Amino acid sequence: MGWLSLAIWTPIVFGVLLLALGRDDQAPLVRWIALIGSILGFLVTLPLYGGFRLGSAEMQFVERAPWITRFNVNYHLGVDGISLWFVLLTAFITVIVVIAGWEVIQRKVNQYMAAFLILSGLMIGVFSALDGVLFYVFFEATLIPMYLIIGIWGGPNKIYAAFKFFLYTLLGSLLTLVAFVYLYSRSGGSFDIQTWQAMPLSATAQTLIFFALFAAFAVKVPMWPVHTWLPDVHVEAPTGGSAVLAAIMLKLGAYGFLRFSLPIAPDAAHEWSGLMIGLSLIAVIYVGLVALVQQDMKKLVAYSSVAHMGFVTLGFFIFNDLGISGGLVQMIAHGFVSGAMFLCIGVLYDRVHSREISSYGGVVNTMPKFTAFALLFAMANCGLPATAGFVGEWMVILGAVKHNFWIGLGAATALILGAAYTLWMFKRVYFGPVANDDVRQLTDINAREFLMLALLAVAVLGMGLYPKPFTDVMDASVQNLLAHVAQSKLN
Template identity: 80%
Template sequence: MGLLSLAIWTPIVFGVLLLTLGCEKQAGLVRWLALLGALLGLAVTVPIYTGFEIGSAAMQMVEKSVWIDRFNIHYHLAVDGISLWLVLLTAFITVVVVVAGWEVITERVNQYMGAFLILSGLMIGVFTAADAMLFYVFFEATLIPMYLIIGIWGGPNKIYAAFKFFLYTLLGSLLMLVALIYLYNVSGGSFDLAAWHKLPLGATPQTLLFFAFFAAFAVKVPMWPVHTWLPDVHVEAPTGGSAVLAAIMLKLGAYGFLRFSLPIAPDASHEWAGLMIGLSLVAVIYVGLVAMVQQDMKKLVAYSSVAHMGFVSLGFFLFNDLSVSGAIVQMIAHGFVSAAMFLGIGVLYDRMHSREIADYGGVINTMPKFAAFALLFTMANAGLPGTAGFVGEWMVILGAVQANFWVGVAAASALIFGASYSLWMFKRVYLGPVGNDHVKELTDINAREFLVMTVLAVMVLYMGIHPKPFTDVLTPSVTELLQHVAVSKLK
């Protein structure tokens, strides 16, 4: 068993172990076991980074063994510069979510913690799978723990939200399965992604494959107009569920574009780039405007996630080094910032049991430490220079200007909208006189909450001030991908 297998199966084994501990009296043991599993899961990803050869575009840490011999399906894992940081981000956010839910979750603690650990392993499996069927299994399996997290620990309309989440994402994935079977037949009975990248395909098959993959990945990102499930799910999901959904699960769709759509159907990707850019700009601008009128804090941040992920899909389909690298950096940065935003809202919700902006006001007077963290994360969400939220968006805007000046101008307008809805929410919730008696009774963050906020604040500032470690890892892989996409594969 190699490092990648350890990264996948360590949290899954701990998650399954937690499911066997059902007694409420064992809640303390469950929490510590969950933390141990999450920390070990993070620890085994560290040597993946330290052993990674920076400057190489090759797939590294390769593990391959026969899984289903009859159909030539392999348990085939590998990482490159594109997937490495996503693996580390997943393991990191899992630790944060376990700590964040420490005292908050009091019912079925073992199932809650177990679901998150299993989900963590499955998501790392998606980012490391080099066999298409293995990718599909992990990709679909992530739905199950998240469905349970929303459906069991969610809000009043949790069943509706869980069904909507499951049906939307499953429906898109069925078309992807058809595409995988087609490619399996065309390639002579192989599910190896590297072999599929070299297949010469006609214009029509490429277009059909492109839209089959689009159906699966656009829903997951989510791109406009198939984004409507996300705000409903975020509002109903527990705080940890929202954090993982925004920080990691949305990236599964974006990652799919890089592994399937662009390299397998490069000519179709170029042909339909205009459509993708248009949909991305609608997400960036229109959904940003929609975020401005939200009265629910979670809904506002959910719509802002759609707008930020619009930068990701925009960057991919501009086909230059700066924009694609910026889009991947934005994926990682959004992981830190969105997790921090949702966990911050969770801190307030745990005390007041309300997400309505109108129910707050003057929180800075009673929770000054927390308000300082909230200001930093709000600024990062708005894309303030010096924070993680700025780097990726700036790179995508620069790449957009290189490709088309007016696309760059339209993308840059999102920074104004981002500042508007983020700062307006901060003003109404935190500033001014104390809004009501409930706000007067609020207590500032405890040591556990302070630790969670501090860890996320450090990452947001570190990535904003010193993004070089992130870009150095991914640049060679991005360059190789773009060289591959630039070569026509038409028969």
């Protein structure tokens, strides 16, 4: 068993152990086991970074074993510069989410913690899979724990939100399964993703495959106009669920474009890049305007996530190194920043039990430490230089200008809109005189909440001040992908 298998199965094994405990009277023990499991899950991902060979576009830490021999399905894992950081990000966010739910979750604690640990392992599996069936199993399996997290620990309309989340993402994925079966038959009976990437396909086949994959990955990102499930799910999901959904699960769709759509159907990707750029710009500009009028903090940050992920897909489909690298950096940064934004909203909700902006005002007067963290994350959400939120967006805008000035100009408007809706929310919630008795009775963050936010603050500032470790890892793989996509694969 290699490091990737350990990264996948360590949290899953701990999750199953928690399910076996089974009673709320053992909640203190459950929390500690969950924390140990999440920390171990993170620690076993660190050798992946420590042993990663920079400058190589090859898959590293490869593991391969027969699984379903009759159909040539293998347990085949590996990471390159595109996927490595998402394995580490997933494990890191899982630790944060376990800490965040430490005191808040009082009902079915073992099942709550187990769901997140199992989900963590499954998402790492998605980023590591090099076999089509293995990827699909992990990709679909992530729906189950998230569905339970929303449906059991969510808000008043949790059942509606859970069903909407499950149906949207499942229906989109069915066409992907059809595409995988077609690729299996065309490749002579192989589910190996790298074999699919090297296989010549006709223009018609590439177009059909591109849109079959688009059906799953666009919903998962989510791109406009299939983004409507996200605000509903975020509003109803518990704080930890929102943090993982925004920080990691949205990245599964964007990752799918880079691992499947671009390398397998490069000619179709070029042909339909105008459509993808158009949809991305609508997400960046229109959804940013929608965020401006939200009264619910979670909805505002949810729409903000759609706008920020629009930068990612824009970067991917302008086909230059700045765009793709910027999109990847933006995905990682968005994981830190959006997760932090939702956790900050959770801190307030745990005390006041309201997400409405109008329920707050003058929070800085009663929670100065917390407000300092919230300000940092708000600035990062605006794309302030020296924060993680700036690096990826700036790279994508530079890449877009290199591709087409007007596309770059359109993307740059998102920085203005992002600053507008984030600062508008921050001003009304945190600044001014104390607005009501609820705010007057607030107590500042405790040691657990301080630790949770401090870890994210270090990540946001560290990435903003020194992004080189991130770009160094992905550079060779991005160059290799661009070279591959530039070659025609028409029969």
